[in-house]
Amino acid sequence: xxxxxxxxxxxxxxxxxxxxxxxxxxxxxxxxxxxxxxxxxxxxxxxxxxxxxxxxxxxxxxxxxxxxxxxxxxxxxxxxxxxxxxxxxxxxxxxxxxxxxxxxxxxxxxxxxxxxxxxxxxxxxxxxxxxxxxxxxxxxxxxxxxxxxxxxxxxxxxxxxxxxxxxxxxxxxxxxxxxxxxxxxxxxxxxxxxxxxxxxxxxxxxxxxxxxxxxxxxxxxxxxxxxxxxxxxxxxxxxxxxxxxxxxxxxxxxxxxxxxxxxxxxxxxxxxxx
Amino acid sequence: xxxxxxxxxxxxxxxxxxxxxxxxxxxxxxxxxxxxxxxxxxxxxxxxxxxxxxxxxxxxxxxxxxxxxxxxxxxxxxxxxxxxxxxxxxxxxxxxxxxxxxxxxxxxxxxxxxxxxxxxxxxxxxxxxxxxxxxxxxxxxxxxxxxxxxxxxxxxxxxxxxxxxxxxxxxxxxxxxxxxxxxxxxxxxxxxxxxxxxxxxxxxxxxxxxxxxxxxxxxxxxxxxxxxxxxxxxxxxxxxxxxxxxxxxxxxxxxxxxxxxxxxxxxxxxxxxxxxxxxxxxxxxxxxxxxxxxxxxxxxxxxxxxxx
Numbered sequence: 001x002x003x004x005x006x007x008x009x010x011x012x013x014x015x016x017x018x019x020x021x022x023x024x025x026x027x028x029x030x031x032x033x034x035x036x037x038x039x040x041x042x043x044x045x046x047x048x049x050x051x052x053x054x055x056x057x058x059x060x061x062x063x064x065x066x067x068x069x070x071x072x073x074x075x076x077x078x079x080x081x082x083x084x085x086x087x088x089x090x091x092x093x094x095x096x097x098x099x100x101x102x103x104x105x106x107x108x109x110x111x112x113x114x115x116x117x118x119x120x121x122x123x124x125x126x127x128x129x130x131x132x133x134x135x136x137x138x139x140x141x142x143x144x145x146x147x148x149x150x151x152x153x154x155x156x157x158x159x160x161x162x163x164x165x166x167x168x169x170x171x172x173x174x175x176x177x178x179x180x181x182x183x184x185x186x187x188x189x190x191x192x193x194x195x196x197x198x199x200x201x202x203x204x205x206x207x208x209x210x211x212x213x214x215x216x217x218x219x220x221x222x223x224x225x226x227x228x229x230x231x232x233x234x235x236x237x238x239x240x241x242x243x244x245x246x247x248x249x250x251x252x253x254x255x256x257x258x259x260x261x262x263x264x265x266x267x268x269x270x271x272x273x274x
Numbered sequence: 275x276x277x278x279x280x281x282x283x284x285x286x287x288x289x290x291x292x293x294x295x296x297x298x299x300x301x302x303x304x305x306x307x308x309x310x311x312x313x314x315x316x317x318x319x320x321x322x323x324x325x326x327x328x329x330x331x332x333x334x335x336x337x338x339x340x341x342x343x344x345x346x347x348x349x350x351x352x353x354x355x356x357x358x359x360x361x362x363x364x365x366x367x368x369x370x371x372x373x374x375x376x377x378x379x380x381x382x383x384x385x386x387x388x389x390x391x392x393x394x395x396x397x398x399x400x401x402x403x404x405x406x407x408x409x410x411x412x413x414x415x416x417x418x419x420x421x422x423x424x425x426x427x428x429x430x431x432x433x434x435x436x437x438x439x440x441x442x443x444x445x446x447x448x449x450x451x452x453x454x455x456x457x458x459x460x461x462x463x464x465x466x467x468x469x470x471x472x473x474x475x476x477x478x479x480x481x482x483x484x485x486x487x488x489x490x491x492x493x494x495x496x497x498x499x500x501x502x503x504x505x506x507x508x509x510x511x512x513x514x515x516x517x518x519x520x521x522x523x524x525x526x527x528x529x530x531x532x533x534x535x536x537x538x539x540x541x542x543x544x545x546x547x548x549x550x551x552x553x554x555x556x557x558x559x560x561x562x563x564x565x566x567x568x569x570x571x572x573x574x575x576x577x578x579x580x581x582x
């Protein structure tokens with residue numbers, strides 16, 4: 001700092017808060033934290049490498065499997081293993097995108113620049129959705145075609161991309177992970193705490209579903225299909241078994257959960273003190 | 275210009291700000307003073323709309339802060355609490371703020387140069403010292419070339435050079451006609467920078483006055499006298515409105531008379547004076563006088579409700 005009287009350089013234009021501006025701001029924040037970039041790298045690598053690894057194991061052990069074991073293998077299950085790994089990372093990152101603003105205090109800077117607050121939430125959701133789609137669409141496509149290439153010697157495990165429902169499953173796999181990210185981001189905005197947000201997500205996705213098995217079977221059958229993860233994963237299921245929703249119904253129900261979470265997050269963001 | 279009317283904020287049972295009304299004028303530096311926990315930071319959060327008031331209202335340049343189309347061009351704020359993501363560089367922190375208003379990258383670089391952070395601009399803000407963090411906060415506050423500047427304890431953690439820089443900056447901003455509102459719990463700092471003072475204690479307004487008036491009103495001017503014949507001098511000086519107190523090292527503190535009057539009386543009575551010093555209460559003393567009953571975490575005396 002110089003000893004002379006400091007003068008603030010003038011600004012030619014006063015500027016104006018616009019939604020594209022907030023979108024760019026949130027993107028700048030997203031890409032400029034190293035831990036996010038690490039998470040992203042790991043997600044891409046794992047969601048592609050693990051299905052390939054599983055495919056190779058199945059191919060090398062195929063001749064040792066008995067016919068019923070072979071019949072239980074489905075090529076899309078193997079191609080989509082990566083989705084289940086990616087959803088965890090994308091969910092954690094989704095919570096962190098907003099909870100870290102509270103833990104570090106940067107939320108005060110953010111909300112001072114955009115005091116109407118809601119554009120920040122919309123921008124975070126949109127940025128993150130676009131980002132996750134850009135990441136997951138290639139990841140599921142690569143997983144699908146590389147596992148299919150590995151299965152070239154096994155006719156039972158071959159499935160054409162143009163077969164009914166296959167292209168939809170591949171695309172919806174990416175959409176599902178994106179919606180998981182959106183749901184988690186909304187949870188993070190509601191809970192405003194990293195540990196709490198991740199725990200809430202884990203509770204909804206990994207703890208409640210198995211608990212349903214403890215209920216009477218007819219209850220379990222009636223309720224389980226409507227739980228967020230069960231409804232959501234139907235989106236990339238080729239066909240639907242008894243007591244599961246159709247892919248369309250599953251997608252609609254899961255989108256409903258996302259909409260509710262986002263609405264609560266938006267209302268609380270407007271009403272609570274920062 | 276900042277206008278607060280009956281501004282009140284409760285956090286559960288606790289009343290942090292209690293019916294505060296004041297106006298901060300442009301073109302001067304206004305100091306915002308109060309002991310720790312008196313509600314300064316809460317008031318600043320209310321001005322920025324980070325917290326909603328329980329009652330009352332506060333506007334900046336005629337509107338609620340959130341209703342301005344370019345908030346960063348209206349108010350630049352440095353809050354006491356850290357407001358930077360620890361994993362992000364100073365450059366990217368400022369860039370993210372600039373993006374919201376469509377300011378160019380060049381503006382971010384100008385601010386980094388202004389506060390002297392160019393060498394560390396690409397380092398993670400979490401690694402910054404307290405002083406570097408303050409400079410980054412000041413850069414963020416000035417990013418939008420704001421008409422009103424709101425700084426909460428800006429000299430905290432700065433080295434003497436940095437403190438000097440901030441003082442000059444504040445005076446410069448006020449000379450340009452901007453509204454400058456600076457909080458501090460240090461009176462001496464305010465004496466050097468502020469023209470006007472708003473003093474609060476336990477969320478209530480105690481004083482809204484110029485710095486000079488504040489010192490004069492808080493404790494009457496005193497004259498320190500040293501003489502071999504203090505007893506007789508005391509008798510000569512005694513009169514209505516005159517009081518005495520024991521000063522340091524055998525001196526006499528005379529209240530209610532000027533140094534000239536004391537000197538004249540002594541000369542007329544033929545009393546030798548060894549010292550005659552006009553003694554003005556320091557800002558720090560004046561402040562402690564006023565807020566004695568309002569210190570929330572006071573060490574002794576039971577707290578008493580004082581209505582300002």
